[in-house]
Amino acid sequence: MTGQKIVDKAKSEGRSVLTEVEAKELLKQAGISVVDTKLATSREEALSISQQLGFPVVLKIASPDVVHKSDAGGVKLDLRTSKQVGKAYDDILKAIKKQYPEAKIQGVSVQKMARPGVEVIIGMSKDAQFGPVIMFGLGGILVEILKDVSFRIVPLARRDAREMIREIKGYPLLEGYRGQEPVDVANLEELILKVSSFIEQHPEVEELDLNPIFAYSDGAVAVDARVILGEG
Ligand code: ADP
Ligand code: MG
Numbered sequence: 001m002t003g004q005k006i007v008d009k010a011k012s013e014g015r016s017v018l019t020e021v022e023a024k025e026l027l028k029q030a031g032i033s034v035v036d037t038k039l040a041t042s043r044e045e046a047l048s049i050s051q052q053l054g055f056p057v058v059l060k061i062a063s064p065d066v067v068h069k070s071d072a073g074g075v076k077l078d079l080r081t082s083k084q085v086g087k088a089y090d091d092i093l094k095a096i097k098k099q100y101p102e103a104k105i106q107g108v109s110v111q112k113m114a115r116p117g118v119e120v121i122i123g124m125s126k127d128a129q130f131g132p133v134i135m136f137g138l139g140g141i142l143v144e145i146l147k148d149v150s151f152r153i154v155p156l157a158r159r160d161a162r163e164m165i166r167e168i169k170g171y172p173l174l175e176g177y178r179g180q181e182p183v184d185v186a187n188l189e190e191l192i193l194k195v196s197s198f199i200e201q202h203p204e205v206e207e208l209d210l211n212p213i214f215a216y217s218d219g220a221v222a223v224d225a226r227v228i229l230g231e232g
Contacts (some may be wrong), residue, residue, distance in 0.1 A: 003029045007204060007229065010064075016206070016229045017064040021109050023225040027210075030198040032191065034222045037111040043089045049110040050085045054185040056113040058223075059088045061096050065103035067226070072099050078113050085110075114223050118173060118183050119215030122195050124154070124208040126230070132199050136192060139212040156196040161189040174215065181217040191220055206230030 001153060003011070003026045010018055018026065021080050024034040039062055040046035050057045061074030069075050073095030076088035076102050089108055096103060119139025130153045137149035150164040165171065165188055177180035191213070199205060207228035 003202075007202075015064050017067070018227040019062045019064055019106055019109075020060060020069075020225055020230065021062055021106075023221060023227040024222070025165050026227060027198065027222065028223055030133050030194060030201070031153055032194050032198065032210075032222065033116050033220060034225060035111045037109050037198070039107050040089075040110050041107040043086060046089045046108055046110055047082050047085055050079070050082065053110065053112050055188040056080045056115050057085065058111050059092060060109045060111070061092050062106040062109045063100070063103045064094065064106075065100055066096060069224075072096055073202065074197065100191060111223075114214050114221055115216075117216045118180075118219070119212035120174075120188065120215050120220070121209070122192060122213060123193065123211065124199050126206060127153075134164075134192065134196060134199070136164045136188075138166060142170050154196050156193060158189065158193060160172040161196075164192070165189060176195075183215040184220065187219050188215060204231070 006022045007024050021037055021039045024037045028034050038049045040049050046059060056078045058071050059076045059079060066072055066074055074092055076092060079085045079088050092108055097103065121137050121139050121143055123135040124132055132154040133151050134154060134156060135149050135151050137143040142148045147168045150162050150167050152160040165185060174183040174185055205227055209226040210222040211224055213222045
């Protein structure tokens with residue numbers, strides 16, 4: 001599906017939230033690196049997609065009504081066999097149906113288990129005065145508790161991307177801390193600039209969250225994505 005079709009489909013269904021699968025497809029088309037993710041609408045399909053992608057895989061609930069997937073028991077990581085995939089599929093649906101009996105469920109997304117990296121996040125929200133603003137930070141508690149993030153107004157220049165990465169307090173973690181390999185910061189700059197262009201090209205996107213992105217010594221990949229549509 002083209003990006004416009006993904007957006008049109010959601011709108012025609014009266015939805016402002018894109019599912020992870022839809023959001024990742026839209027971002028992939030904009031050249032943003034995301035983990036290969038496919039929608040399974042049955043247990044059998046989840047099994048065949050897992051075999052196609054190759055183990056280990058991750059299964060997640062695909063529902064526009066479930067925003068925090070892992071809190072609801074909707075994420076199963078590091079599945080190494082068909083048996084584990086089948087059980088994860090059943091467990092996810094059971095947990096979601098119990099906690100969100102009203103939720104519309106599209107299916108379950110199947111994706112490659114990404115190798116561990118330094119978790120970072122890139123977000124976009126719209127400010128009443130400044131319009132779209134991009135946020136960068138380190139993932140996990142550094143963002144949630146310490147609010148160690150930086151902001152720039154769209155469109156960003158390369159210099160903005162450079163600065164916003166370097167001005168967070170956690171920057172030394174990206175440079176390689178206590179023997180850890182340094183992260184490919186140039187690639188993160190590139191990623192931020194791609195998000196900025198994506199936002200310019202999609203005024204209908206009201207909110208964007210790439211959380212987390214795994215950053216490596218050779219590139220980076222978003223493992224979760226959330227897109228909210230507005231009027232645009
Ligand atoms: P939530 O809706 O709860 O934010 P996520 O998709 O972010 O769900 O998954 C929760 C956590 O699971 C992530 O923060 C990440 O640490 C891990 N995770 C998710 N997808 C993958 C993946 N494809 N490979 C490896 N780890 C993943
Ligand atoms: Mg997430």
